[in-house]
Every structure is written in structure tokens, then in C-alpha cells.
Amino acid sequence: MSSTKPILPQSLDEARILRLPCTAFYISEFITEGEEALILEKIASAPKPRWKQLSRRRLQTWPSDLINNKLVDARPLPPWLEEPVVTRLLSLCLDKDTASKPHIFSDSPHKRPNHVLINEYPPGIGIMPHKDGAAYHPVVATVSLGASICLNIHEMEEDGTLKRTPAWRILQEPRSLLITTANLYTDYLHGIDDTLEDIGLSENTIANWPLLRSGSTFHDGRNSRQTRTSLTYRDVLGVSKLGSKFMFNHKR
Numbered sequence: 001m002s003s004t005k006p007i008l009p010q011s012l013d014e015a016r017i018l019r020l021p022c023t024a025f026y027i028s029e030f031i032t033e034g035e036e037a038l039i040l041e042k043i044a045s046a047p048k049p050r051w052k053q054l055s056r057r058r059l060q061t062w063p064s065d066l067i068n069n070k071l072v073d074a075r076p077l078p079p080w081l082e083e084p085v086v087t088r089l090l091s092l093c094l095d096k097d098t099a100s101k102p103h104i105f106s107d108s109p110h111k112r113p114n115h116v117l118i119n120e121y122p123p124g125i126g127i128m129p130h131k132d133g134a135a136y137h138p139v140v141a142t143v144s145l146g147a148s149i150c151l152n153i154h155e156m157e158e159d160g161t162l163k164r165t166p167a168w169r170i171l172q173e174p175r176s177l178l179i180t181t182a183n184l185y186t187d188y189l190h191g192i193d194d195t196l197e198d199i200g201l202s203e204n205t206i207a208n209w210p211l212l213r214s215g216s217t218f219h220d221g222r223n224s225r226q227t228r229t230s231l232t233y234r235d236v237l238g239v240s241k242l243g244s245k246f247m248f249n250h251k252r
């Protein structure tokens with residue numbers, strides 16, 4: 001396994017997904033195979049109660065679940081979720097012409113992600129189209145581990161119902177970083193199909209096709225699903241330093 005750092009773009013401008021209506025970025029080689037293996041090992045060795053088993057998917061929440069949309073008595077993220085991902089994420093400049101240009105979380109209240117959701121998707125399992133809700137600053141950084149998967153972005157009809165056919169599809173390769181911002185997470189819904197195979201993959205259908213890693217092997221337009229784990233890094237707006245007693249004694 002290689003231990004050399006990946007070569008990151010000089011600025012996020014080079015990683016912009018130009019076909020999307022809102023600001024989003026994709027970096028195919030964000031962490032190395034060695035770093036990926038280490039993080040997967042840490043996830044696998046977390047104590048069993050750390051896993052929340054949903055009907056078909058399971059997840060871990062770090063440093064803890066939200067209570068009333070808030071992080072209560074938050075501990076820092078564990079070192080294996082900080083390094084290398086957060087450090088590297090905050091080192092990405094938005095604009096290469098300005099040395100001091102702030103990073104992608106510089107407008108968020110805590111200037112960094114303070115919360116990570118770990119989702120594990122076995123082959124055949126996805127996530128229903130949804131919006132992420134109001135608890136978070138609207139920047140989401142997703143690191144994919146283990147396998148590739150297609151994320152669908154859906155529009156709504158005027159009456160608020162979901163348009164079933166995705167407006168855009170984003171292919172997320174293992175070890176990649178996807179950053180979505182602003183109304184991509186507020187005006188649209190995102191979801192992942194329940195399928196054993198993503199099909200119809202081509203430069204016409206995949207918004208980030210030009211940014212996929214060189215030599216990507218989706219020539220037949222197919223991606224056979226393997227277990228894929230995602231780390232979604234966000235900044236939770238509400239952080240309470242006071243204990244849960246305060247939370248429950250005061251009506252909000």
C-alpha cells in the first residue's frame with residue numbers, strides 16, 4: 001500500500017462540477033489506499049453499540065447523536081476522523097490566486113466540521129431521496145470508502161412531490177471527496193438507488209464524469225455495487241456546552 005500523499009488540486013476551482021446548478025466539487029483521489037484501509041479498520045473495530053442498525057443500512061454517529069438538532073457536550077472528533085480528512089479538507093483553497101483565501105468551511109459557525117455520519121451500504125441498498133434538514137451549515141463533505149456508488153439529485157414538482165427521474169447523477173469513487181454546498185442540499189433532494197448495479201453511466205449522464213480518476217473503468221456504463229461506506233462531514237450549527245438537564249428543563 002502506498003503511503004505517499006495524493007496530489008490535490010491547487011484550488012477547488014479545478015474540482016468544480018461544472019454541470020451542476022449549484023456549487024459542488026469532486027476530487028477523485030482525496031485519500032490513499034492505506035488511509036482508506038485504516039479508516040475502514042477503525043470503523044469495523046468500533047464498539048458494537050456504536051452502530052445504529054436501520055432496516056437495511058447501518059450507521060455510526062461521531063462524536064454523538066444530535067439531541068433536538070444540537071450537539072450536546074460535544075467531544076472532539078476522534079483522531080482517525082480528523083486525520084487525514086479534516087486537515088486536508090481545510091487545506092484546500094477556494095481560489096489559487098489568493099494565498100489567504102478561506103477554505104470551504106470558513107463561513108460556517110465553527111469554521112470546521114464537528115460531526116461525522118458513517119453510513120454503510122451493502123450491495124442493493126441505497127437511501128431514499130431526502131433533504132438533510134436544518135441542523136447543519138449547508139456544506140457537506142463526503143468521503144467514499146470501499147466501492148463506487150451513484151448519488152442522485154432530484155428536483156421537486158411545483159406541488160412539492162418528487163420528480164422520480166434524477167436531474168443529475170454524481171458518481172462517487174472509493175477514496176474520493178464530494179463537497180456539496182448551499183441549495184444543492186436545500187432546494188433539491190439527494191438519494192441512492194436500491195440496486196445491485198448502477199447502469200447507464202456515461203459522460204452524458206454523470207455530472208462529474210470529467211473529474212473521475214484517470215483510467216476509471218466504467219466503459220461499459222456499469223458499476224457493480226460492493227459494500228460502500230461514506231463519511232459525511234458537517235458543521236452542526238447548535239452546540240450546547242451545558243448538560244442535558246438544561247436541554248430538557250427549558251422549552252425551546
Ligand SMILES: O=C(O)CCC(=O)C(=O)O
Nearest residue numbers: 117119127132142230232
Ligand atoms: O452516503 C451518502 O453519500 C449520502 C448520505 C446522506 O445523504 C446522509 O447521510 O444524509
Ligand SMILES: [Fe+2]
Nearest residue numbers: 130131132190
Ligand atoms: Fe443526506
